[in-house]
Amino acid sequence: xxxxxxxxxxxxxxxxxxxxxxxxxxxxxxxxxxxxxxxxxxxxxxxxxxxxxxxxxxxxxxxxxxxxxxxxxxxxxxxxxxxxxxxxxxxxxxxxxxxxxxxxxxx
Amino acid sequence: xxxxxxxxxxxxxxxxxxxxxxxxxxxxxxxxxxxxxxxxxxxxxxxxxxxxxxxxxxxxxxxxxxxxxxxxxxxxxxxxxxxxxxxxxxxxxxxxxxxxxxxxxxxxxxxxxxxxxxxxxxxx
Numbered sequence: 559x560x561x562x563x564x565x566x567x568x569x570x571x572x573x574x575x576x577x578x579x580x581x582x583x584x585x586x587x588x589x590x591x592x593x594x595x596x597x598x599x600x601x602x603x604x605x606x607x608x609x610x611x612x613x614x615x616x617x618x619x620x621x622x623x624x625x626x627x628x629x630x631x632x633x634x635x636x637x638x639x640x641x642x643x644x645x646x647x648x649x650x651x652x653x654x655x656x657x658x659x660x661x662x663x664x665x
Numbered sequence: 666x667x668x669x670x671x672x673x674x675x676x677x678x679x680x681x682x683x684x685x686x687x688x689x690x691x692x693x694x695x696x697x698x699x700x701x702x703x704x705x706x707x708x709x710x711x712x713x714x715x716x717x718x719x720x721x722x723x724x725x726x727x728x729x730x731x732x733x734x735x736x737x738x739x740x741x742x743x744x745x746x747x748x749x750x751x752x753x754x755x756x757x758x759x760x761x762x763x764x765x766x767x768x769x770x771x772x773x774x775x776x777x778x779x780x781x782x783x784x785x786x787x788x789x
Contacts, residue, residue, distance in 0.1 A: 613777060651771055
């Protein structure tokens with residue numbers, strides 16, 4: 559099973575600033591990685607897949623990079639609605655696995 | 666646009682079987698090359714993938730749950746279902762159904778549509 563490790567567990571950033579979240583895979587997953595955003599009381603929402611392709615309707619301030627085992631989600635200028643928990647997921651191989659999440663909070 | 670809705674008992678007794686159904690609307694469960702999946706989230710914790718079923722009926726399960734899990738499709742009702750047997754308190758979680766419309770890798774693809782989730786509590 560591929561283990562996904564996200565860092566940091568909690569990230570405190572001021573509105574308008576840039577946030578950088580990391581995700582590391584225990585094995586190579588190529589670019590078969592997705593990022594999700596989850597707000598309290600809501601289902602997760604797909605942000606990015608293929609490591610860097612934005613899903614439908616996702617603002618351009620969300621970008622992703624990386625391949626192999628190291629991945630990054632960058633939010634270029636944080637808006638109030640961006641404070642949430644973010645998860646990465648690999649679908650390179652079965653079983654699919656999620657990271658433990660990074661909570662992005664207001665500084 | 667695809668919509669998914671979970672349904673089933675919110676309370677299950679220990680050692681019994683948890684049964685949930687996901688109803689798909691806005692598209693047919695068999696007319697597209699989709700994976701249909703179940704994901705759960707214990708209170709205050711992260712997401713855990715349970716398993717997927719392909720539109721053709723082939724399945725993939727999380728290894729640690731595989732002996733207790735069955736995912737099936739009812740094409741006549743545009744529904745897919747989750748059964749988890751011999752539940753314990755550790756199975757208490759929000760259960761989500763979701764769809765993977767891309768299937769872009771050997772291990773499937775990202776979940777692009779999600780249900781709102783249903784909370785299942787295991788307690789006597």
